[in-house]
Structures are given as structure tokens and as C-alpha cells.
Amino acid sequence: MVKDKKQERTFAAAGLCGICLYYLLENIALTYTMASNVGVIISVAPFFTAVLSHVILKAEEKLKAGFFVGFIAAMTGICLISFSGGTLQLNPIGDVLAIAAAFVWAVYSLLTRKISGYGYNIIQTTRRIFTYGILFMLPFLFVFDFSLDVQRFAEPEYALNLIYLGLGASALCFVTWNYAVKMLGAVKTSVYIYIVPVITVVTSVIVLKEEITWMAVIGIGLTLIGLFLSEGKLIFKKRVSR
Numbered sequence: 001m002v003k004d005k006k007q008e009r010t011f012a013a014a015g016l017c018g019i020c021l022y023y024l025l026e027n028i029a030l031t032y033t034m035a036s037n038v039g040v041i042i043s044v045a046p047f048f049t050a051v052l053s054h055v056i057l058k059a060e061e062k063l064k065a066g067f068f069v070g071f072i073a074a075m076t077g078i079c080l081i082s083f084s085g086g087t088l089q090l091n092p093i094g095d096v097l098a099i100a101a102a103f104v105w106a107v108y109s110l111l112t113r114k115i116s117g118y119g120y121n122i123i124q125t126t127r128r129i130f131t132y133g134i135l136f137m138l139p140f141l142f143v144f145d146f147s148l149d150v151q152r153f154a155e156p157e158y159a160l161n162l163i164y165l166g167l168g169a170s171a172l173c174f175v176t177w178n179y180a181v182k183m184l185g186a187v188k189t190s191v192y193i194y195i196v197p198v199i200t201v202v203t204s205v206i207v208l209k210e211e212i213t214w215m216a217v218i219g220i221g222l223t224l225i226g227l228f229l230s231e232g233k234l235i236f237k238k239r240v241s242r
Helices: 005-032 035-042 045-056 065-082 092-116 122-137 150-154 156-184 186-207 214-231
Strands: none
Touching: 005 035, 005 092, 005 122, 035 065, 035 092, 035 186, 045 065, 045 092, 045 186, 065 186, 065 214, 092 122, 092 156, 092 186, 122 156, 150 156, 156 186, 186 214
């Protein structure tokens, strides 16, 4: 049971941003622009998270130069990975929607950081956020051309996809993300978004037997370096002159 109305509003805002708006904006963006564009732009979310955190949580999460150097290195690497097999094609509508998705995800990360301080169980927290997200999503069913074909769920392919998306990509991912935000903070957790394209490339090579280009290999290296720099795990010592 939520203790007061202010906390309830925070849960509602998290559901609106992280469940409803993020997925709507990202998926609509994919109908206008290339998936590689969206993948790169969504990776800007850690930067938005850091800026908002610096403004809102000044005393809690400080920004260091390593974060920004890591951001540049990681974004360069992600661009090399995403566009290693094709060309960049800009689409203003789709790209702006993807930027908006990255921004609302940053807001969601900060909201979950605030919620983590309430002392509730992570499962309970995630369930409540999802409940609000679904409630906010329902009106959009009437806005977009949506039709439910129940017979599709009888097909094993659709049923397995639904189970994977529901349990794996949604429930498990959000529970672990919210727990990570609670333990590490919004900024440190968000930089791990950089590694998503790396995992995608490695998985495609192992599972789909796709070929990997040298550009993608360099991109993976830069992305990992950027991640370590942003996390403060790469420390360059200054030489002391005698």
C-alpha cells in the first residue's frame, strides 16, 4: 500500500514515461526511420539522464569529465556498429520521436531512483509502475488502428513471442533495471545502455551466423572503452614532474 498521494503520483509518472510514452515513441519512430537510427539515438538516453540528474539530484550524483569522454567514445562506437553495413538516412519525424523516447526514458530512470528511496519491494514497485503504464496505454488503442485477432495466440510462434516479450523483455528486464537503479543510481545504470548494440552484434554472429565487419569490431571496442570511462573504471594517472 502506497503511503501518500505524492508517492502515488510518482508511480503514475513512472508508468507514463517508462511504459507508455517510451514504447509508443520508440515504436512510432521505427515506422518513420531506420532501426539503426533509432538504436543510435536511443543510446543518447544516458546523456539525458546525466544532465537531468545533475540538475535535479545535485547532491546525489556528480558528473565527471570521464562521463562525457566516455559518452563521445561510446556514441562513436555505436555509430560504427549501427552503420557498418549500410548508410545513414535521416528522417526528421522519426529521429525527433526517437530523441523524445530517449528523453522520457531518462525521466523514468530518475523517477525510479526516487521511488527506490520509498522502501518498497522491487517486484511490488515494478508491478505498480506497469499497472499505471497499461492504464495510460489503453486510450491509445482507440487513437491508432488497433484490432485484436485472438486466433493468433493459438499459434505457437505468436504465443512464444508473447511469453518472451512479457516475461523476459518486460518483467525481468524492468525488475533488474529498477533494482540496478536502486543500487547504482540512475546515471551509472543508464550508461549500460551503451552495451546493447554490442550484445546485439555478438548475438547475431552466434545465433544468426551473420558476418561481422572490421568497422563493427572497432565500434565494439570504442563502445566498451566508453562504458568503462563513463563508469569511472578507466583511470589515467598523471605523471608527477620532479
